[in-house]
Amino acid sequence: MRRLVCILAAVAVWMTGVSSIQAAPNDAYPLAQIEVDNSMAARQRGAVIAIETCMMCHGFKYLRYQDLLDIGMSAEDVDNYRGDNGLLDRLESMTPIEVRKESYGKVPPDLTLMTIARKHGPEYVYTLLTSYYLDPEENEANHLFPGIRMPDAMGYSFTEPGSTERAEVERNVSDLVSFMVWASDPNAETRKTIGVWVILYLIVLTTLLYLVKRKIWRRVEKLKIENGTVKRP
Amino acid sequence: MIKKSIGWIDERFPLTEIVKHELTEYPVPRNLNYWWNFGFLAMFVLFIQLLSGIFLAMHYKPDVHMAFDSLQHIMRDVNYGWLIRYIHSTGASMFFAVVFIHIARTLYYGSYRKPRELLWWTGLVLLLLLMATAFMGYLLPWGQMSYWGAQVITSLFGTTPVYGDDIVRWLRGDFVVGDATLTRFFALHYLFPFIIVAAVGIHVVALHWVKSSNPSGITLQAKDNIPFHPYFTIKDLFGLGVFLIIFSAFVFFGPEFWIMPENNVPADPMVTPPHIVPEWYFLPFYAILRSIPDALGGVVAMFMSILIFAAMPWLDRSKIPGGALYRPYYRVMVYIFLVDVLVLSYVGAKPPEGHLIVIGQVATFVYFGLFLLLPVISKREDRRTRETGLPPAALALMAEERDELSRSEHYLRREEDLKVMSKGKRKGEGA
Ligand code: HEM
Numbered sequence: 136m137r138r139l140v141c142i143l144a145a146v147a148v149w150m151t152g153v154s155s156i157q158a159a160p161n162d163a164y165p166l167a168q169i170e171v172d173n174s175m176a177a178r179q180r181g182a183v184i185a186i187e188t189c190m191m192c193h194g195f196k197y198l199r200y201q202d203l204l205d206i207g208m209s210a211e212d213v214d215n216y217r218g219d220n221g222l223l224d225r226l227e228s229m230t231p232i233e234v235r236k237e238s239y240g241k242v243p244p245d246l247t248l249m250t251i252a253r254k255h256g257p258e259y260v261y262t263l264l265t266s267y268y269l270d271p272e273e274n275e276a277n278h279l280f281p282g283i284r285m286p287d288a289m290g291y292s293f294t295e296p297g298s299t300e301r302a303e304v305e306r307n308v309s310d311l312v313s314f315m316v317w318a319s320d321p322n323a324e325t326r327k328t329i330g331v332w333v334i335l336y337l338i339v340l341t342t343l344l345y346l347v348k349r350k351i352w353r354r355v356e357k358l359k360i361e362n363g364t365v366k367r368p
Numbered sequence: 369m370i371k372k373s374i375g376w377i378d379e380r381f382p383l384t385e386i387v388k389h390e391l392t393e394y395p396v397p398r399n400l401n402y403w404w405n406f407g408f409l410a411m412f413v414l415f416i417q418l419l420s421g422i423f424l425a426m427h428y429k430p431d432v433h434m435a436f437d438s439l440q441h442i443m444r445d446v447n448y449g450w451l452i453r454y455i456h457s458t459g460a461s462m463f464f465a466v467v468f469i470h471i472a473r474t475l476y477y478g479s480y481r482k483p484r485e486l487l488w489w490t491g492l493v494l495l496l497l498l499m500a501t502a503f504m505g506y507l508l509p510w511g512q513m514s515y516w517g518a519q520v521i522t523s524l525f526g527t528t529p530v531y532g533d534d535i536v537r538w539l540r541g542d543f544v545v546g547d548a549t550l551t552r553f554f555a556l557h558y559l560f561p562f563i564i565v566a567a568v569g570i571h572v573v574a575l576h577w578v579k580s581s582n583p584s585g586i587t588l589q590a591k592d593n594i595p596f597h598p599y600f601t602i603k604d605l606f607g608l609g610v611f612l613i614i615f616s617a618f619v620f621f622g623p624e625f626w627i628m629p630e631n632n633v634p635a636d637p638m639v640t641p642p643h644i645v646p647e648w649y650f651l652p653f654y655a656i657l658r659s660i661p662d663a664l665g666g667v668v669a670m671f672m673s674i675l676i677f678a679a680m681p682w683l684d685r686s687k688i689p690g691g692a693l694y695r696p697y698y699r700v701m702v703y704i705f706l707v708d709v710l711v712l713s714y715v716g717a718k719p720p721e722g723h724l725i726v727i728g729q730v731a732t733f734v735y736f737g738l739f740l741l742l743p744v745i746s747k748r749e750d751r752r753t754r755e756t757g758l759p760p761a762a763l764a765l766m767a768e769e770r771d772e773l774s775r776s777e778h779y780l781r782r783e784e785d786l787k788v789m790s791k792g793k794r795k796g797e798g799a
Binding site for chain 1: 450451599765
């Protein structure tokens with residue numbers, strides 16, 4: 136079996152002509168358990184951090200600036216944050232793609248779908264941003280994703296454990312996650328509201344169908360077989 | 369007015385005749401249980417997939433640079449696009465769930481046996497078509513798993529002796545999975561469901577020729593058959609209601625449950641995901657593929673694991689009616705088989721490491737072993753039953769059936785059957 140897997144991998148690598156050995160997250164590292172705050176306020180605070188910090192390197196390209204109105208951001212605020220961009224423009228990164236590729240060796244991934252693009256996405260993102268630390272040489276490093284090419288954008292590693300600064304960073308990351316969860320699935324609330332009605336309707340309908348079925352089938356007796364004889368009404 | 373119109377049609381097309389023959393006077397055994405609902409459910413899901421698929425195709429773009437983004441366009445910009453897409457992605461999984469239960473029902477109750485062999489085989493063709501359709505559809509979102517799944521599965525054909533590389537290139541339309549592959553998979557993914565519709569037509573024609581079997585496995589007297597309409601229309605509708613509640617629960621409250629996180633990452637030919645895992649409905653077959661230490665052998669075993677079902681009518685030599693109901697050995701075999709498939713699914717989902725390799729190999733061995741043991745066991749079971757006799761309930765039904773067959777023009781009347789059955793009677797009574 137190993138051989139088959141090796142062949143498959145070799146075939147794949149040969150076909151594409153690249154070897155794809157990459158730094159990867161450490162699956163064994165425990166993820167923080169978080170409760171995603173789905174309030175509009177948290178999402179708005181998260182949006183601001185996303186625009187001001189993450190969008191230096193990342194895009195949220197499946198969102199348009201006007202979508203920010205949906206999380207209750209005021210039109211003036213949206214105008215402020217979009218700068219020269221139009222309302223219908225997408226939330227692209229502030230830095231040109233070549234520059235980012237040049238600086239980090241790869242284009243930082245788009246973040247719109249990030250919380251559904253990793254297992255336990257919200258917890259993953261939260262843990263990723265709050266597991267930066269300074270190694271003995273005072274270099275930034277990450278417990279969850281050793282070798283990550285992203286700097287500690289939220290400055291977590293520069294805060295002391297237990298300090299109010301650290302609590303502040305954790306709160307910000309939590310807001311950020313609220314925003315990202317919304318960004319990955321902006322229709323979630325509509326979907327669930329409709330879903331409740333659909334299911335209620337189906338339960339009523341199915342109950343009625345069951346009653347009709349019982350009524351119609353009352354005319355048919357069960358086939359009873361006892362002691363070797365078939366009994367019929 | 370309506371009567372007149374129908375009369376006008378009836379002179380030119382057998383409308384009333386068809387409704388009578390296939391619905392209002394179509395005889396169905398009255399003792400069918402709810403496991404007999406799943407064929408209708410499969411038809412319904414097929415219809416849902418066709419409908420939602422056509423609407424998706426209006427907004428989808430089969431181009432490697434646009435495919436992934438066009439799905440986000442559907443999810444975000446198209447009115448109720450998210451609903452259409454989630455119905456389609458959930459529907460694919462539901463289709464397999466329903467069809468697997470349908471097959472398990474058929475195996476348990478022995479409906480693959482005479483006279484339903486052709487029905488069984490048309491069903492297997494449907495399964496293969498369904499798998500091909502799902503496999504091609506899975507490439508369309510152009511996520512990481514789409515891409516690498518297609519890359520791995522198409523490369524399997526490379527194990528074909530001599531022509532391997534040519535076949536792979538022919539399937540992909542290129543040396544690697546790329547734009548040519550995506551476009552052709554889209555074209556075929558749109559085509560195949562219509563072929564499935566036609567094949568379902570044949571499946572149902574075959575069914576209406578031999579009629580449904582029933583949990584007892586014994587052809588029931590005419591008076592124990594009731595018309596399809598209204599009895600089974602209402603029963604199927606009630607079953608549909610229950611099904612739709614489960615279906616909607618997934619669509620509205622857990623649609624991403626069926627979508628692997630990796631597939632929300634756009635395909636990247638430069639980055640291989642750590643483990644390439646197919647959709648859950650392919651896992652048992654994937655586990656069998658990986659359990660054979662030889663590449664070509666693995667591929668052959670994988671295809672055989674489905675094709676071997678076609679041999680069931682020959683492998684099962686038993687003449688005892690009623691599938692597992694009156695057959696204690698066979699019943700145990702069916703249960704072992706179902707558990708074995710679950711074990712294989714688990715193994716298929718995990719990276720092939722350590723004791724999982726051994727478990728996968730044992731499960732593969734059990735999978736094929738059960739098929740190969742069936743002729744021996746079913747013969748022995750028949751012999752045992754001849755000694756101990758069938759349960760009185762089965763004997764009573766068989767006696768009735770025999771009388772009915774010899775008396776009337778039953779649709780299953782055949783001289784050969786009469787002989788088999790009178791033999792069964794003598795043996796049964798001797799016990
Ligand atoms: C596209 C998928 C399929 C559809 C739409 C479909 C549809 C149906 C319908 C409507 C029935 C009658 C109701 C019932 O017995 O549940 C039926 C019966 C049957 N199907 Fe299917 N089917 C499909 C796939 C399969 C597969 C994959 C198999 C087996 C390999 C199969 C084997 C059978 C058999 C043997 C019967 C007769 C059962 C009996 O009378 O006891 N079908 N099918």
